[in-house]
Amino acid sequence: MRAANAKAPCLPRLGRFLLAGIVAVCVLPGLALAAADDPLAWVGRMNQVLADRNYDGVFVHQLGQHRETMRIIHRIQDGHLTERLVSTDGSGREFVRDGNELIGYFPDHRIVVVEKRPRSLGFIGGLPGFDGASQANYDVQGVERSRVQGRPTRVITVAPRDTFRYGYRLWIDEKTFMPVKTQLSSLSGEIIEQITFASVTMPARIEDDLLKAEVNTEGFRWLRREPPTFKPGELQAWSAQSLPPGFRRGAGGVVGLPGPPKPSSHLVFTDGLATVSVFIESAGTPPAISRNGTPRKAQGPAQLGAASAYTTVFEGFRLTAVGEVPPATVKAIAESLRPVAEPVPAPGALRP
Amino acid sequence: MSEMESSSQVSALFDGELDAAQSGLVTRRLLKDPALQTSWQRYALIGASLRGEPLLQRSGGQGDVAARLRRQLESEATLSAPVVAVQPSSVSAGAPRRLAWGAALAASIAVAVIGVLRVQAPGLSEPLSAQRLAAAIAPQAAAVSRQATEAAPAQVARRETPAPSYTTPLDTTSLASQPTGQRLSSPLVNYVVAHSEYTTPVARFSPLTTVMSGNFDPSENTVEMTEAEVGARR
Numbered sequence: 001m002r003a004a005n006a007k008a009p010c011l012p013r014l015g016r017f018l019l020a021g022i023v024a025v026c027v028l029p030g031l032a033l034a035a036a037d038d039p040l041a042w043v044g045r046m047n048q049v050l051a052d053r054n055y056d057g058v059f060v061h062q063l064g065q066h067r068e069t070m071r072i073i074h075r076i077q078d079g080h081l082t083e084r085l086v087s088t089d090g091s092g093r094e095f096v097r098d099g100n101e102l103i104g105y106f107p108d109h110r111i112v113v114v115e116k117r118p119r120s121l122g123f124i125g126g127l128p129g130f131d132g133a134s135q136a137n138y139d140v141q142g143v144e145r146s147r148v149q150g151r152p153t154r155v156i157t158v159a160p161r162d163t164f165r166y167g168y169r170l171w172i173d174e175k176t177f178m179p180v181k182t183q184l185s186s187l188s189g190e191i192i193e194q195i196t197f198a199s200v201t202m203p204a205r206i207e208d209d210l211l212k213a214e215v216n217t218e219g220f221r222w223l224r225r226e227p228p229t230f231k232p233g234e235l236q237a238w239s240a241q242s243l244p245p246g247f248r249r250g251a252g253g254v255v256g257l258p259g260p261p262k263p264s265s266h267l268v269f270t271d272g273l274a275t276v277s278v279f280i281e282s283a284g285t286p287p288a289i290s291r292n293g294t295p296r297k298a299q300g301p302a303q304l305g306a307a308s309a310y311t312t313v314f315e316g317f318r319l320t321a322v323g324e325v326p327p328a329t330v331k332a333i334a335e336s337l338r339p340v341a342e343p344v345p346a347p348g349a350l351r352p
Numbered sequence: 353m354s355e356m357e358s359s360s361q362v363s364a365l366f367d368g369e370l371d372a373a374q375s376g377l378v379t380r381r382l383l384k385d386p387a388l389q390t391s392w393q394r395y396a397l398i399g400a401s402l403r404g405e406p407l408l409q410r411s412g413g414q415g416d417v418a419a420r421l422r423r424q425l426e427s428e429a430t431l432s433a434p435v436v437a438v439q440p441s442s443v444s445a446g447a448p449r450r451l452a453w454g455a456a457l458a459a460s461i462a463v464a465v466i467g468v469l470r471v472q473a474p475g476l477s478e479p480l481s482a483q484r485l486a487a488a489i490a491p492q493a494a495a496v497s498r499q500a501t502e503a504a505p506a507q508v509a510r511r512e513t514p515a516p517s518y519t520t521p522l523d524t525t526s527l528a529s530q531p532t533g534q535r536l537s538s539p540l541v542n543y544v545v546a547h548s549e550y551t552t553p554v555a556r557f558s559p560l561t562t563v564m565s566g567n568f569d570p571s572e573n574t575v576e577m578t579e580a581e582v583g584a585r586r
Contacts, residue, residue, distance in 0.1 A: 047553075061561055068565055087564050095564070103585065104563065106570050113570050114577065114585065118549055123560060125553020150373055168554055182554060222582045223574035250550070268550045277547035304544045305561045320540070322547045 039142030039156045040130060045177040046170070047126035052076060055178060056210070057200030058088070063193050063305055074122055075206040081120050084211045094213040097123070105215040112217055115225040124195075126179065127158070127168070127273070134272025137161055137246040146171060148180045149198065158273070163187050164244040164329045165274045176202055184306055184324060193306040236317065237340045238267065238280065244332045246271040269333055276323030276333050283318045301327050310334045541568045 056073045073084045083097040094105040100120045104113045130140060141157040153171040160167045163186075171181035178200055184193040240249070250270035265280040302309040304322075310330040311320040314337070321334035361378045382388045541563060548560055563570075 050553075063561065066565070068561070070564070085560075085564070091565055093564055095560070104570060109570055111571050112585075113574055121549065121553075127554050128552060170554070179554075217586060221571070222577040222585075223571055224577045224581065225574045266546060270552075273552050275547070275551045277543065277550055279543050279546070302540060304540060304566065307544050307547070309540060309543070320543055322540075322543050324551060 037143055039140050039154075042143055042154050042156055042172050042177070043127045043170070046172050046179055049177040050122065050124065050126045050179070053202055054204065054206050055200055055202050056206065057178075057197045059195050059197040059200075061193075061195050069198075072123060073206060073210050074124070075211060077206075081122060082211050083122055084213065085123050086214070092215070094215055095123075096211065096213055098211075103213070105213045105217065105220075107215050110219065111221045111223055113223050113225060124179070127156075127170070131272060133246070133248075137165060137271045138167070138273055148173075148196065151175070151180065153180060160187050162245060163326060164246065164332075165271055165325050166192060168273075176200070178202070186326065236265065236280070238265070238278075238337045239340045240269070240333070241336045241338055242332075243269060243336055244271075244329050247276070247329075247333065250275060267337075274323060274325050274329075276321055276325055276330055278319055278321045278334060278337060280317050280319050280337070283313050283316050301331065303327075315339060539572075541566060541570075542573070 054075050056071075058069065058071045061068050061070060068087060069089045071084075071086045071088055075082045080099060081097065082099075083095075085095045085097075087093050092107045096103045096105075097117075097120075100117045102115055102117050104115075106113065130138070137160065139159045139161060141159060142155060144155040144157075146153050146155045148171045152174045154174060156170045156172060158168040158170075167185045167187065169181075169183040169185065170179045172178070173180050178197070180197040180200065182195045183191050185191050247269045248271075250268040265278075267278040267280070269276045269278070299311050299313055302311070306324050307322055308325060308327040308330045309320060309322045310327065311318060312331075312334045313319070317339070319334050319337055321330035323330055323333075361374070361381075545560070545563055
């Protein structure tokens with residue numbers, strides 16, 4: 001066998017070298033050019049950097065007329081995520097994420113709140129992959145060249161095809177592939193939210209001290225928010241009568257939720273990119289007036305940052321839809337849900 | 353570069369937020385583009401009028417815009433009487449007049465720009481851009497108007513009509529009222545945080561800004577931790 005292999009026809013070393021040269025000269029630049037013009041290739045590189053690399057940056061978050069400067073320090077070490085987010089000119093609040101534990105420091109309330117999150121996710125994320133369904137709802141455009149803070153970037157535009165969803169624009173640094181600027185915008189082009197990095201470094205190593213909150217917690221109360229326990233059979237199954245175009249049931253199903261006094265059903269709908277969560281609980285909770293005296297609206301629209309919310313009540317249940325979509329979309333989804341007869345046998349029992 | 357971005361950059365240039373290189377770039381673009389020049393004039397007028405500067409006595413490039421706005425203001429005087437605190441023809445010249453004109457002009461600009469930017473937000477009956485702009489301009493215009501009131505009490509003491517519609521506080525659907533506005537419902541904030549685990553990654557940061565800056569009670573539905581639990585976290 002060894003002899004046979006030795007006799008197998010093969011190109012002389014020089015020939016192989018020349019062939020490799022021809023490929024390098026003729027084919028690879030073409031592939032590189034194609035990749036340079038492919039917005040999804042740029043998004044892929046960005047997603048990879050966000051998932052794998054350390055970064056330490058200062059950015060300005062703008063929502064309407066409100067601007068706030070924050071610093072984010074993000075470390076991936078042996079696959080473990082640790083992240084610190086600091087408000088540098090606003091409330092002075094800090095958040096430290098260590099795996100799936102999130103610690104919030106609220107110096108304005110003199111408290112620290114510790115809670116477990118279902119997943120270990122960084123504060124800043126990329127764009128998921130686009131399938132046929134999502135491309136039916138969005139038009140991915142690019143790759144325009146631009147500059148942010150003097151650095152060359154590629155601009156990727158994900159434009160909505162109708163008014164039921166927002167669009168996204170990303171300025172991806174040509175050298176680091178970091179999203180140095182992102183925008184959430186309406187179909188008409190109105191910028192709803194913007195994040196612009198003023199500076200960002202990508203150090204190979206980030207010391208532990210940089211990931212510790214600087215808030216002096218002496219005299220602070222330490223509080224824990226626990227996810228509620230619930231029995232799946234106690235939850236009601238729901239069916240969506242008519243969803244906005246392009247929306248379908250997404251991952252998430254029915255889960256417990258930390259915070260409210262009673263566990264809520266958490267349903268998730270997606271159009272392939274945008275998501276809307278619907279939280280369903282007994283209409284008996286929460287009370288009309290919260291513990292701190294905040295009046296609670298029983299029903300109707302609300303806006304929390306760039307997220308739209310809409311609450312409606314149906315047959316003794318309060319349904320609240322939340323998502324980074326136009327107000328009309330959360331309203332349509334909240335009002336489309338109806339209870340079905342049988343109880344939920346296990347998490348994830350929503351019918352499409 | 354889109355028109356909105358260009359306009360945004362002109363705004364940033366006007367606010368002194370661009371570095372030297374960007375300033376040069378935007379300035380060159382500004383010199384070539386009449387539409388951007390109009391934006392610049394508008395920002396200049398808004399700023400100057402809010403500072404109570406005597407815009408209407410200026411001549412040159414801003415004169416046309418100012419004159420046009422004044423004509424519009426006069427034509428709208430009967431509709432926006434509360435803000436148009438001073439009728440030019442009935443007031444003596446001087447600082448109070450200029451201040452009041454500044455307030456009136458700012459309000460007029462708000463109306464004019466709202467008209468231009470009347471972008472209908474999907475699913476809403478109110479134009480969000482217009483609300484934001486009005487929210488940004490009207491309170492300052494009102495402050496200038498108060499300044500004018502103090503300077504010329506006789507002229508405004510009788511003006512007790514309600515504020516014009518475009519100074520109406522923003523409702524709960526307005527983006528501009530968040531996240532520094534009224535106290536937020538803690539359950540709603542909890543919903544938004546829980547939602548952030550499922551939202552599209554590029555928008556994941558968005559709901560968390562509510563927690564970073566929002567006015568709510570973060571201690572709701574929590575329990576005290578023991579010293580042992582706090583442990584190394586401290």
